[in-house]
Amino acid sequence: MMEKEATVFNNLSKLDDFLHREITEKMQKTDLDYGQAMLAYARENPALMALRDALFRDNRSGTKVYKIVKGQLVELENQIRELVRDAMKEHPELDYGEALKKVAASEQNLLSARERARNFLG
DSSP states (O other): OOOOOOOTTTOHHHHHHHHHHHHHHHHHHSSOOHHHHHHHHHHHOHHHHHHHHHHHHHOSSOHHHHHHHHHHHHHHHHHHHHHHHHHHHHOTTOOHHHHHHHHHHHOHHHHHHHHHHHHHHO
C-alpha cells in the first residue's frame, strides 16, 4: 500500500504552518495584530479555512492543536502578569485585582485572546 504524500492540503500541521506564515505576512503588511490578521485572512480565504476545519475534525487526538493553544495561553498569562506587576509598581496604591482591571482596560485584545484560549481548552 502506497502512503499518501503529506501536503498542505491534507495535513493539519503543514496547513497550520502555512496559515501562520500567511497571517504573519499580513501582519507585517498592515497594522493589524495577529488575531485581527487571522480574522481578515479567514474572511478572504473561506475555502482554505473550511479545509482547515475539516482537517482539524479528522485529527484524531487534537494533541498538536491543544499544545499550541495551551502554549499560547501560558504566554498570554505571563504577559498579563507582567503588565499587572508593572501597573502595581507604577501605582503602589493598587492591589492585584485593581491593577488587573487597569491592564484590562488598556489591553483588551490581550485579555480577549486569553479568554478565547481558555474557552478552547475548556
